[in-house]
Amino acid sequence: MSFSVTDIRRDFPIFERTIRDGKRLVYLDSGATSQKPWAVINAETDFYTKHNAAVHRGAHQLAEEATDAYEGARAKVAGFIGAQPEEVIFTKSATESLNLVAYAMGNAESGNRFALGEGDEIVVSEMEHHANLVPWQQLAKRTGAKLSWFKVTSDARLDLTNIDEVITPRTKVVAITHQSNVLGTINPLDAIVKRAHEVGAVVVLDACQSVPHMPIDVAALGVDFLAFSGHKAIGPTGVGILWGRSPLLSELPPFLTGGSMVTSVTMTDATWAQAPQKFEAGVPNMAQAVGLGAACNYLTSIGMQAIRDHEIALTDYALKKLVEIAELNIIGPSTNESRGSTISFTINEIHPHDLGQFLDSQGIAVRTGHHCAWPLAKSMNVQSTTRASFYLYNNEEDVDVLVQGIQSAQKYFGRF
Amino acid sequence: MSFSVTDIRRDFPIFERTIRDGKRLVYLDSGATSQKPWAVINAETDFYTKHNAAVHRGAHQLAEEATDAYEGARAKVAGFIGAQPEEVIFTKSATESLNLVAYAMGNAESGNRFALGEGDEIVVSEMEHHANLVPWQQLAKRTGAKLSWFKVTSDARLDLTNIDEVITPRTKVVAITHQSNVLGTINPLDAIVKRAHEVGAVVVLDACQSVPHMPIDVAALGVDFLAFSGHKAIGPTGVGILWGRSPLLSELPPFLTGGSMVTSVTMTDATWAQAPQKFEAGVPNMAQAVGLGAACNYLTSIGMQAIRDHEIALTDYALKKLVEIAELNIIGPSTNESRGSTISFTINEIHPHDLGQFLDSQGIAVRTGHHCAWPLAKSMNVQSTTRASFYLYNNEEDVDVLVQGIQSAQKYFGRF
Amino acid sequence: MELDSLYQEVILDHYKHPQHKGLNPVFSAQVHHVNTSCGDEVTLNVTIKDRKITGISWDGQGCSISQASVSMLTDLLIDKTLEEAEVITHSFSELMASKGTSTGDADLLEDAVAFAGVSKFPSRVKCALLGWMAFKDAAVQSQGESK
Amino acid sequence: MELDSLYQEVILDHYKHPQHKGLNPVFSAQVHHVNTSCGDEVTLNVTIKDRKITGISWDGQGCSISQASVSMLTDLLIDKTLEEAEVITHSFSELMASKGTSTGDADLLEDAVAFAGVSKFPSRVKCALLGWMAFKDAAVQSQGESK
Ligand SMILES: Cc1ncc(COP(=O)(O)O)c(C=O)c1O
């Protein structure tokens, strides 16, 4: 097979190090952040050592090269998600991307399609990461709009049975996650997009956990805005993406203001440049954008469908092995339908934090806690879970080590 | 002398490349962005290849190491500007830092000391970079507050003669630049801070052009908030700093909301963590923070006073040489008193853009245009200037090459 | 295994057999603290009379370290004066900040010296301190009220 | 020197001796365009009668490339029909996008083929196009009005 985890791992230098007393690193925390291949690290280094200058500004060769590198990265990211370059905005993170839309809507004056006030509604879901929940709560507070939400069913799916009551003619925006960072659930978008557009609302997709793991074509999804973070997609830290449809980006007011996003400025007033510049105030995160471009190229060279297939197979294997463990409860879909490779679980009698600590002593990196989705934890009736999340550099051996680790932990903590 | 530009240049790999047809790179655009030493580039690489994980979250060794690296960087930056670590907030840029304060003030509810409304006033100056002007214009529009400003005198200084009329008992915030990115003027802060505090206003300092070039001690300055960008201080792109006094950070509402900045979240409400976490939503720009920490260490190892002294000497030399050129007008103080090493000028008959292009053909990188300070250009009665800005890696030879370049340009464009 | 220095037998024992767990409805101060990074929580009901801690009861959810630590805290602080409690609390905080360099003052901390190993795991120090921070808060509150 | 391909004699000549500079107060459309990255600006007063460009006058401030380009534009477009102007404008835009691979259509562009060298300097293409973008705008505006 052309998909070789052994080969891929060689591209990721962190796997050369060991954990604790010489244990092999079994990294199962890509849901929090992914590891980086040399291609990405070197792209940043190359920018700093050869082409570093402020983009869009200088009349000199370095500035030209920096601009080419930066705009070239924008084109790569656009190609990666099936978008046009001018629809792709570089932010610092998905968190900023989502806040950007929420604050910019808050800046819209009446008459603008994004303007919100009392009587308007904002829709989210119970399975949102705080980054796609709190900004909308705050927007609701600032504007007087009402926040409503989809519930999560007991089998860890979005409850869409009451979709017509949740998304109403007063709904202006539906902000929803593509894949839950806790449950692994992949949400069906068609019905949501259809209903939202029917009532004239825009759909903002939190694609943090989907863009890194499966082929994404924004045109096919039908959503209006999409946000993701570079660092979860083998890209650098400090860079995120907001994609938006061109006509919407034209109408949306700006968020951060400052240099390079204006057409003219007087002491009391300013006018705005076209998107994407309108949303990129100041000297941008150039090296990180370039690194993200390299990440997109790397992922494309492996193949996003191949990565998705690999993760499906790995999830199959992992679910099968995990459900065999006594006292282990999967928090999320226990079948492999419409789900990503993020698997959360609890173990009776062992608190996730203690389990995580034990696994760490075996070289296994998992995440424990509420995973920045507190309302979801409450609705699933758990205080905390252990989460293993897989990526292109994980294989069945990693699953085996995890399973053994859990079993050893059960022995370790069961000793009294 | 211990200050050796030759030695310093060896630490900055970009000086190994050449420009156009093999010309030596004479980089005089550090006012836009600075070059990076290996120490900074390697710090980022080291983070990615050895310690990369999401900070503050995981129960595993990589997460612990990443947290140590990130919080260690915060402590380094704090030490660099004489602050406490918990007063130092990592942002993506000075532009974000300044927007953070402006938006957060806009979020303050009545009763909060930062709350603004009609009757309140915001003070800026005519020499602000758009990043420290447009966010305040927008805040004024959103809240109904009035924007007023200090004018610039014909000798390129802040006109403080009417300080008591500009800063009034209704003033809530004074946002001012420490050093003009166009004129080079260093503004006297004592009178402004005194008057602002007298009327109960806070002072926000745009220190983009000062922190990289001189010793800064926030306690001694007396201001309340201070913003700067890493990339102008030999640090990575994609990282900036907001410093604020602890009690003020406690009272200031948050700006970006999302993960890691909350203490609890329900579907409709959230409560906030303490600063600095309150202002750092999401997985932060970890590698860039670490790189900025390395930059602070590098600058400290050279010595900020030594850098300042070096730049003063270089500015002396450059001013003397430049004023000898026929038809050249310095836009900014023509003496070396209270000024940094940024020198803007115009040349009769040669448009800055053409001059910049010619200098580029000689390997000299300068910046031309309005330098994101359009109102200042208008008040100085110029449409555009050429700006040479110096840093620790420049020397008198660079000045000589610039002067020769200008003279050659005069011949080149004077040939008809 | 270094893990054993973290999960001392006495700690796991308190975790499985927590002392004074179950909230007493009578108290002079009630506090609820949450470790926001992991969600661990503890509620303390503290009764203080004439600067003496006559009772602490608690409820909570969380990892073995956070829960065992509250349990031991109750054993240590009940029947102490506020002054004595402050000395013990201070000593425990110092132990937690020691990064594995201290073994703790067994006279003051008794069984709680078992937490010495936690100080080597920076991400767990917060767990061990959860109950102690809550207690500090409760002490301040009940003093405020008695004035 | 590659710079010479940018600063052709005819360009600098137009810069120093601009054609049709000075705004004619009579016009069918007036537009003001600014190159926001450098501040260069141009105002065009365009008069169109029966789809024929009978007059263009202008004023502006900026670099030699932007100003010479407007000057040549007036020479090329005055007395042309809107259809002819569109062909010329399109040809000029293509030349600017050619990254140094085209020498330009001398029959259509006449002296303006001197801008071929500009296409090698991506940051200057905007300068050369400033007046042409303004003209496009003016043409659209005056058509709108004549309807
Ligand atoms: C004085 C001043 N303020 C603010 C900024 C904005 O900094 P950044 O673009 O890094 O956010 C700059 C530089 O562009 C500047 O020179």
Ligand SMILES: Cc1ncc(COP(=O)(O)O)c(C=O)c1O
């Ligand atoms: C589903 C989801 N949304 C949003 C975020 C926030 O992303 P970031 O912290 O990179 O801004 C994350 C990750 O933390 C996530 O998993």
